[in-house]
Amino acid sequence: MAKLLKNREILLVIAIAALLVAITLRFPGFVAPANLARVYNDTSILIILALGQMAVILTRCIDLSMAANLALCGMVAAMINAAFPGIPIPLIILVVVALGALLGSINGLLVWKLEIPPIVVTLGTLTIFRGTIFLLSKGAWINAHQMSDAFKALPRTSLIGFPVLSWLSVLAIAAVYILMTRTPVGRAFFAVGGNPHAAVYTGIDVGRTRFFAYCLSGGLAGLAGYLWVSRYAVAYVDIAAGFELDIIAACVIGGISIAGGIGSVGGAVLGSLFLGVIKNALPVINISPFAQLAISGTVIIIAVAVNARTEKRKGRVILKKAEAV
């Protein structure tokens, strides 16, 4: 039992359940299955992004440019659709995923080849990506009427009872789970973050592994870019501004250590769901949506404090007797 309580995922499941119970006391309709499915659907984009951020954080890096990458890819998707409504949607998705991965690879190359600290690289590319959207769109919005119906309908289309948006996030979870647990690249993410020096001696190229992590986070940001723009049916310079913090918050809450090497797909998903439940619950229990920012800030701080404690417990004193003397 004590061992179970130390497990991060189970703790989070308990926390989310407690949150749901507390909300139900004020508003019973919240836990209806249909509403829970809606909450999941609303959190899907955050989940997709958190999966990418997780890979980057695992390798001791950080990607602050994800939301800007999302916005740029979303704008490109909308512009392609507005200019050539005939182009099939899957092709557009493919293009923006590739574009996102390309933008991510810029981060990756700077971190890999020039060894610039990741936080500086992604702070820089964040503003560059946002500025590029302005240059592309000349500051104009792309509104719902400029997008084709198929473009807007895809995330909403129902497939075996759930919207495609939800299914896509399930697909992303499955794909990243397999990547993390069943492939050499996934192992390398953990190895690089756990101990970069040891990783080098086992034949892992640290820089290249980080590069892959950035390509993954970029590609997922590209996918999220299309989903965001088609779901909200509008594209402009500032979409998802500040969302990079929510993504990092989801990872931190999910027990992914900012020091690298520790984390799991389940943690990233549950961390995102925790934020998603809070976001969706605030309006129904009559708390001003303006409070959301302060709440996520508080949750980040609490989560990182909890993480630090559990990680400390994991440390082993090898020469216990010698130290006691």
Added chain:
Amino acid sequence: MAELNLSPRIIPDRLQSRGNRALKSWESLLLVVAIAIFAINSFASPYFLDPWNLSDATFNFTEKALIAFAMALVIISGEIDLSVASIIALSSTAMGLAVTMGADTPMLVVVGLGTGLLCGAVNGLLITGLGLPSIVVTIGTMSLFRGLSFIILGDQAYTGYPASFAYFGQGYVWWVFSFEFALFVLFAIIYSVLLHKTNFGRAVYAIGNNQTAALFSGVRVGRVKFILFLLTGLMAGIASICLTSRLGSTRPSIALGVELEVVTMVVLGGVSILGGSGTIPGVVLAAFIMGMVTFGFGLLNVPGIVMSIFIGVLLISVIALPILWSRARRRRAH
């Protein structure tokens, strides 16, 4: 975020002469860039060299530079504070709230500085007291502080600051020299002395280079770091007073994204983002460069968001270029 450095460190046979070293330093490179930008600007726009115009240009960087001085010390000590823009917002909101309760100008200054110090203390306690990584803590407090402003203000704005409060952001000490510019000069001197001439400054470098070694040499690492975050909060409070006074109003979105510009300024000034090295004169020059570039672009009607592209490119290239340069030199040496 520990960095992996497997390349051998090259130790030269003999030390460079003082003159040679000064000539090759990052600061002298910055000085050349600053002069070049000044020259380009004067050619590009006939209005640039007007003394009042130049005075206006200083407002582009004074508030950010005030924070950058304290941020430089934080980054040299190996930490970072991403919450500064949110501290500006919360401090400004607190002052707005104080106005509605009938506070006069001296009281507003106390409220502004107090809020800044309090925010800095929260950061410092979380980072040194609980031993948490500063990057995550300040990402958290960045949301928390601005979130509190949003809770207090919502979609409203505070205006109606007393007329005498306008002096801090709009007043002039003498001729074209604004109060903000005087503050900038004053704090540039204070922080230069603090970092380069005091034991405290040595301790900051020591912590940034090797925290464990510093601890074993008797430096009170926790206390020094706590003071650094306190100072950053205080400087953000001062910047908030200046900015609020200059704008004459407070919205919760005030100073959004300023943390990025402050960090860019510090890094452009030659402070290593990994900690352990950097100077205040470098930061002063970087402040001038960024201020004049944005002002020059403004005279040429370049939109703000395009300037931000330039700042992003500047941030990456000022770090990338020395790395590429030293790599090319090492290749030649082999």
